[in-house]
Amino acid sequence: MPDGPQELAALLAGAEYAVVLSGAGISTESGIPDFRSAGGVWEEFDPMEVASMQTFLTNPQRFWRFHRPRIDMLRGVDPNPAHHAVAELERRGIVKAVLTQNIDGLHAAAGSRELIQMHGGLDRGMCLRCGARIPFDELVARADAAEDGVPLCACGFPLKSGVVMFGENLPADEIASAFDHAARADVMLVVGSSLLVAPVSQLPAVVLDGGGTLAILTESETPYYDRAGVRLHGRAGVQLTETLALLDAPG
Ligand code: NAD
16 A cells, blocks of 8 residues: 655655655656656667667767757756755755756756766766767757767767766766765655666665665655555655645644
């Protein structure tokens, strides 16, 4: 039997160091499809193929043919009530950090400040050969100007965005920081992640091993479901808005 916003509000109200761990499911209400729910772009494309280092290195045209329209799609979306609720929980001092797998920038747009983007983001262009960094707008402008759609570095190598690809190392500093927050957390609220992608999938275990409590809010079960102290099923925007209202309520 799932819990409700009441149980989540009570858990958060008593937390000393709560952190949010978010995944693609927190952004579906903004119109961005996740990986594993039914429908959407990922039924048509295999993300492991099209968003991989292998494809980038061997067929950059295919890589950019997929990514260029996706960038426009991601730039056209707004944070939804779930992102806003998470930012508000941080403003109130309840949530100390937001650890996200998402690359869509919606937590930042909603006002989250201590934000750890474990899979990178659409905030720059970079060259894997010479290490050059360029502003994101410049990356997009170069892609649009190129006949084959592949933006090139001044050194001649294809450029990629700051989003981590399959087969690429995760940003070490961000991952270390995420594990550090998890080790300090007495409450971790997981929102919209299937908790199937490592090493992010190990973060809840760090909290549990430290004696903390896990709360999970998804539309489907996760491997941690049985170990969670609070389990909510349903849409993140609705559930978190109700949770905030309960935290506002007197007594
Ligand atoms: P996932 O697709 O594996 O799982 C999404 C989870 O969210 C599922 O459990 C689903 O039931 C739940 N969900 C979907 N809509 C929801 C809603 N409205 N409210 C509550 N729960 C909802 O996602 P993942 O665990 O983040 O792993 C996917 C990987 O794909 C990550 O590495 C991420 O970087 C990447 N990705 C990111 C985006 C993005 O930035 N928005 C989008 C797609 C994929």
